[in-house]
Amino acid sequence: MPSYHEDELEVLQNGKSKPDICAGIGLPPTKVAAMVTKEQEKPLGERRKAVLRQTLMVIFANSGVIGSGLAVAMPAVTLKQFQDENEPIYLNPSEASWYASINTMACPLGGMLVGYLLDKIGRKRTMLINNIIGIIGWALIAGAFQKDKESAYIQILIGRFISGVMIGLFCSPTGVYAAEITLPKIRGKLLLGTAVALSLGILSMYTIGYFIRDSWRLISTICLCYQILCFLMVIPMPESPSWLMQKGRAEDSRKSLKFFRGIDKNDFTTYDEFETEFSQIKKTSQIAANDEKQSLLTSLKEPEVYKPFLIMLGMFAFQQFSGVVVVVVYAVQIAVTAGVQMDPLLCAIFVGLGRICTTCCLGYILETWGRRPAGMVSGSGMAACMLLIAASSWFPVILQHAPFLPAVCIVLQFMFSTMGLLTLPFYMISEVFPQKVRGVASGMTVCIGLIMSFLVLKIYPTMVDALGNENIFAFYGCVALLAVFYIYFILPETKGKSLLEIEEYFKTGKFPTANQPIENEMKEVFIKK
Structure with a gap:
């Protein structure tokens, strides 16, 4: 040996x-x-044991986001059954639009609550509450057995509304949690966990709907069982060391940071790197404590808060009005109206597969290309796909020579959106806001973004009746093209930057140089390679 x-x-x-x-x-x-x-x-946080722990906890945290994806995509696979006049619960077009969109109307409520919950009870307990809310929502939908159609419909809407609250609550905690337990070098990959989980949930719902086409109750029951499992997975997760320190629980914060840096609890060796990082968390929390009584409205006067707030609102606006969420919720219906010559549910599965494949590659794309190039390629690709779908309706001769063009464009549109416009806003809200308002500001940003989502989804059927599908596709394509210019001129590049460097950029208008100390002499510990 x-x-x-x-x-x-x-x-x-x-x-x-x-x-x-x-x-x-x-x-x-x-x-x-x-x-x-x-x-x-390697730094402690990038060694094998530490990375394994961080990755596993982020997976547990994002298990509930899969449930959110299931809730988002449910109308795509169940609307056909609800709109069948022979079914006991038949929904007219107006009722169907409420069924499809009411969860996004509830999402802002979750978005408003999430900031308070993140700061008051912590990241872990917020995720536990999220899963409990999801369990209640799915239970109400699955248990709608009333013979009276109106009563069953109201119960389903309440269940969908509660599921929407869950979706709003899940948009921020997992990203904030991942950002606070990792170092910048691997933060980007783990922050993508939320996007991957949401994509996996949507794909799972499309797949379930492909095999179960005539029982929305069975689909809801499967989702209920999964949400219970998600609740159990969150229980063993440690709380974020940053939040624990902010609440004055220094010893618990140290234990948590030791876990995420791969140090055993019985290892009392002094690691200079660990002590430096722990000291930084303590200093950052002290500053946050001094500003604790400052409301978001007051903080919005500061450039490091209002600048990222406005930029992220712009990103959410382009995300919603480019039709990204409409394609998710109405995937099957859009496949039919676009002239796709295959099983629309099978087309939806291909859409989901394309999205999850792109999401899995997104970490490499964002860390290699950067946020801005990925966003610009995303907007350009989405615009091209939507305009091609519109052109195939304006000029039917195109379909004679390329009958599969609409199906290919729908799948590619989903992949391009995942590369940037769909994921970047959720990805970046976890890194652009300063810690003192990160929970509240990210929650409020998501809240406003989800209000936009509700409006877009609710008026989509009306817009189709008024303008026609081909003109709607052209409108979405033009908005995606405008997003390219917005990203080029407005969105800053955050690739490879620490959270404090990003905060300094919004405060001063430029990133600090390598030899320039950041205010309060605090820098995150990481090694640029």
Whole structure:
């Protein structure tokens, strides 16, 4: 058996009382030593054990977001059954539009509550409450067995409304939690967990609807069981060290940070890097405590608050009025009206697959290209797809030569939207606001964005009747094209920047240089490679 130096043995043990012998089997001592040295050179938060812990907790946190995706996409697979006149619960066009959009009307309520809950009871407990709300919503929908159609319809609407509150509540906590437990180098990948989870939830609903086409109650029951599982997954999660410190629980904050940096609770070794980061969390929390009585309205007078607030509102406006959410909720119906010559539910599954594949690659795209290039490619691609769908309706001869063009454009539109306009606003609200208002400001931004979403979804059927599908597609394409110019001229690039550097940019109008100290002499600990 090869021999190791004490420092090598310590790394192979990885905090255990016995070394991981498997780590050295079949490898020469020089190679093992090189592996050990490479691991030791990484910051604590980027080592294998720490990354595994951070990733696992972010997965647990985002399990509930999958439930939100299920709720968002449910109308796409159940509207056909509800609009069948032979069904016990038949919905006329007006009732169907309320069924499809009422959850987005409730989302702003969740958005308004989430900031208060994040700051008052913490990230973990907020996610627990979110899942309980989701369980109640799905239970009401699944339990709508009344013979009276009106009573059942009202109960379904209440269930959809409550599910909308859950969606609004889930938009911020997971991103804030991920941002506070990770270092900048891997933060981008883990922040994408929310987008991946939402995409997975939408794809799951499309898939369930493909196999279960005539039982919305069974679909609701499956979702109810899943939401209960999500609640159980949040229970073992540690609270964010930043929030614990902000509430004066320094020892609990230290234990939490040790967990996320891969340090065992019984390891009392002093790590300079850990102590530096812990000291920074303490300083940041002290500043936040001094500003604790300052309301969001008062904070909006400060450039580091109102600038990102207005920029993110603009991003949400382009997101909603480019038809991103309309395509999600009305995917099956849009596939039919666009002239797709295949099973519309199967087309919806391809749309969901395209979105989740793009989302999984989004971490690489955003960290390699940056936020701005990804957003501009997204807007350009969406505009091209929507205008092609409109053109195929204006000039039917196109479909004679390319019958699958609408299906391809719908799938590509979803993939391009996922690359930027759909995900960037949710991605960036977790990093552009200063910590003192991060919870409230991100919640309020999402709240206003979801109000826009409700308006777009509610008026979509009316717009189709008034303007026609092809003109609606052209309108969405033009809005997506305008978004490209907005991103180019307005949106700052945050790739590779620490949260404090981003805050400094909005405060002064420029990012600090490598040798320029940030105000209060605080920088996040990370290594740029």
